[in-house]
Amino acid sequence: MRVTTPTRDLVAEEDEVGRVVLINNGPYSGKLCIVVDVVDQNRALVDCPNTGVPRQALNFKWMALTDLKVKLPRGARSKYVRKAFEDEQVADNWSKTAWAKRIARFERRETLSDFDRFKIKQLKQKKSHVIRREFNKLKKAT
Known part of the structure; x- marks a missing residue:
């Protein structure tokens, strides 16, 4: 599945931790996850047990930053990521965005x-x- 993403500039590293991202390439394409730590200028450690994305280092080119953010400490463990994802209702907030609605519309049209x-x-x-x-x-x- 190819996910269309708007062009975005990367924000400073200290603003990255807790950022919700949409994976747009690879086996987890189309799934949301949360940046737990920034490995270097090209990769970030992401995790989201709620959507089935295991903890892994992922290239920034394979993800698209969203405007959603959760409050997490740097390097937070999976159970805290799961709790923050549920407490801040990331899935519900994501489904309300125009970006998510557009992706859903494309997926619905593919099945016609x-x-x-x-x-x-x-x-x-x-x-x-x-x-x-x-x-x-x-x-x-x-």
């Missing part, structure tokens, strides 16, 4: 059959026809 796509096209055409008709009525009235 030909007939479903045809029905959607027909509905869009009907909607467009109604809007165009009402617009032209208003245009004539003025």
